[in-house]
Amino acid sequence: MEITVLTENTVSRRGLLAEHGLSVLVEEGGKRILFDTGQSGVYIHNAEQLGISLEGLDAIVLSHGHYDHTGGLPEFPGEVSCPVYLSGKALEDKWCLAGDGKGNRCIGVPWREDARELERLPLIFTWEQEEIFPGIYLLGQISTTVPSEMGEKPFRILQNGRYLPDTMEDEQLLVIRTPQGLAVFAGCAHPGILSCVEKVKKTFPGEKLYSLLAGMHLRGCPQERVEETITGLKEAGFTYLIPLHCTGTLAIARMKMAFGKSCLMAEAGKHFSL
Template structure:
């Protein structure tokens, strides 16, 4: 397996750009999938600098409907040779973040009409290519991972507008089967990275988890959630952990200390091969 980080919150080498977002090219068994596109054309600029060809893809996977994972779609040419775009239907709901009256739009930009013809709505468990599964419907199982506060969906109701809490039902996991086991990829793990792993193990019980590449949404998490996450991951004994994006510096540092060489902290421009 080859993983090329086209965008992550941090960058480690000259000539590349980084932004709050995520975009990664995943290659295995002659299949090439792009997961997420960040919030702008940064992933395209970095791909060009790195000499990475994004014209020959088997598909684009959008982990959930937030701007920092889907915003770059508007910079791709949706008129011709775009590959299938795999996304949960609920990702197109009007998503906002904030508290009380201070809410800002964080959903998929309205320009998505340009690439809608290529969309393939995904199921709760779907094999999109041999050995490549998309997994949705992630339940809450742990006592320390709760729905993150401050995320909303704006609905039309009875001729007016109303707000409801965003349950992140659009979030999906990419699971890739390799000779060493399952390699899991998650955009933000809003429902909790441990809950996501448990869901993947439930969906594909015959293949052990080898690696987890994930935004773990621990940047603003409290002590209970961070320590609960680390303790649960230690019990799972996963050989390779790669916290990225919204994991947060504090949580990522604690994981690096807890897991040593088993924990990799990827940055924009890195190429990882297993």
């Protein structure tokens, strides 16, 4: 399996760009899948700098309906000729509320109301589980089942002038069955990364968990939550862990200390052969 990080919050190579967002090219079993598109055309710039062509993709998977994972799609060079998979709820009007109520931000899909864009894109809406290719799955409808991951979150859906809680039902995981075990990809794991792992284990009982590449939304979380997450990931038995994006610098550093060589650092431009 080949993994190339095209967009991430950090970068460590000359000529590449970084932004708050995520885009990863995954190649396995003869399939080329673009997982998320960041918030702009940064992933295209970086792919060009790396000598990677985005022609001939078999699929584009959008992990959830936030701008930093979907905003770059309209920048895709040429026509999007492959299916674009996203949750049926990804196009809701999503917001992040500020504590004082004055800094509320719209964080949804930037092109969700662009009729021309919606018409030209080969969108395929997913729900709980889809096998998009043999051995390649999308898992959605993820519930928060781990107690430490429950609690009030700032995400809302704007409906009829009212802010309603957003339980992030549109979050979906990409799961690939490899000879070494299951490779799991999560954009932000808003229901909680351990809850996401539980969803995978329940869906594929008894199968080995091989690798996890994920934004884990641990930035600013209490140390106790980070430590509980590390303990849970150790118990899951992943061979490789690739924390990035919204996991947060401190949490990633703590994971690197805990997992050692099994924890891979993933700035924009990084390539992994697993």
